[in-house]
Amino acid sequence: MIGDLQDAVHRCWDRTAAFYGQAGPPILSISAQRLLELSSLEPGDRLLDVACGTGAVAIPASKQVGPSGQVMATDYSPCMVAEAEREAKRDGLSNITCVCMEAQTLEFPDNSFHALTCGFALFFLPDMRRALAEMRRVLVPGGKLGLSLWGKGGIVPQWPILGEAIKEYGLRPVVPNPIAWRPEDIEALLTSAGFSNIEIVEERYDFSFREASEVWEFTLSVGPIEVMLARLSKNKRQEFIDAFLSHIQELANAEGIPANFRVLYVVAKRGTDR
Numbered sequence: 001m002i003g004d005l006q007d008a009v010h011r012c013w014d015r016t017a018a019f020y021g022q023a024g025p026p027i028l029s030i031s032a033q034r035l036l037e038l039s040s041l042e043p044g045d046r047l048l049d050v051a052c053g054t055g056a057v058a059i060p061a062s063k064q065v066g067p068s069g070q071v072m073a074t075d076y077s078p079c080m081v082a083e084a085e086r087e088a089k090r091d092g093l094s095n096i097t098c099v100c101m102e103a104q105t106l107e108f109p110d111n112s113f114h115a116l117t118c119g120f121a122l123f124f125l126p127d128m129r130r131a132l133a134e135m136r137r138v139l140v141p142g143g144k145l146g147l148s149l150w151g152k153g154g155i156v157p158q159w160p161i162l163g164e165a166i167k168e169y170g171l172r173p174v175v176p177n178p179i180a181w182r183p184e185d186i187e188a189l190l191t192s193a194g195f196s197n198i199e200i201v202e203e204r205y206d207f208s209f210r211e212a213s214e215v216w217e218f219t220l221s222v223g224p225i226e227v228m229l230a231r232l233s234k235n236k237r238q239e240f241i242d243a244f245l246s247h248i249q250e251l252a253n254a255e256g257i258p259a260n261f262r263v264l265y266v267v268a269k270r271g272t273d274r
């Protein structure tokens with residue numbers, strides 16, 4: 001049952017690849033740039049970007065580490081990997097390799113990378129502790145980890161509506177971990193996974209979506225929502241979407257539909273061996 005659900009989530013990310021990051025405000029690309037700034041990569045660094053999606057972090061990172069550096073971009077969705085590869089080719093980058101790989105089982109020897117990034121993906125991994133142990137294992141001692149996560153307290157219009165729908169329609173959440181994080185919770189998780197020098201920066205971004213349908217497209221592109229809705233009949237599903245759009249429309253003001261995102265950027269080091 002759990003395996004079926006995870007397979008469905010995996011296939012959903014494949015479908016998402018074609019429109020990932022394209023709808024709504026540019027929060028994903030802005031956050032990717034900021035994550036890289038805070039991770040302070042250096043020319044010549046070997047970087048692993050885990051759950052790279054279409055390359056929001058990996059592509060600019062490969063420019064930052066320069067021709068003497070190397071970026072390995074991995075994601076378990078072949079369609080995401082293909083999009084990242086296409087993007088790298090378009091930019092003429094020769095120091096990036098994109099490969100299909102499960103984040104909880106990294107197929108690299110110990111001590112392979114100077115730095116590792118994972119943008120908006122840790123919480124999607126069913127076994128985050130195992131994934132963090134793998135991330136730690138492939139970093140060199142003192143190597144840098146950079147994560148971005150959604151912070152708690154943001155007012156993203158779709159979240160309360162989805163929360164209510166889960167109750168009203170008897171849906172099952174498909175992501176096993178919290179989607180929004182408090183700094184102290186991610187700090188505790190990283191400490192227990194053997195990371196040290198943990199620095200957390202929380203930033204707020206105010207944007208407007210142009211219209212309700214854009215909120216829906218954005219929502220579909222950043223998480224496996226379709227898997228959750230798949231339990232509904234065709235009619236119920238349409239009823240859900242119509243209700244979603246009309247709730248969102250009620251929030252509209254002169255600029256559109258307001259959203260304030262909070263993002264947690266976490267930078268840490270692989271601590272010494274225990």
Ligand SMILES: C[S@@+](CC[C@H](N)C(=O)[O-])C[C@H]1O[C@@H](n2cnc3c(N)ncnc32)[C@H](O)[C@@H]1O
Pocket residue numbers: 013014028032050051052053054055056057074075076077080101102103104118119120121124125126222223
């Ligand atoms: C919200 S996207 C983030 C993409 C990119 N890092 C970014 O910052 O825009 C989440 C990504 O995690 C990937 N993913 C989810 N579960 C995974 C797993 N178990 N192993 C590897 N990749 C996974 C999905 O395929 C998707 O590309």
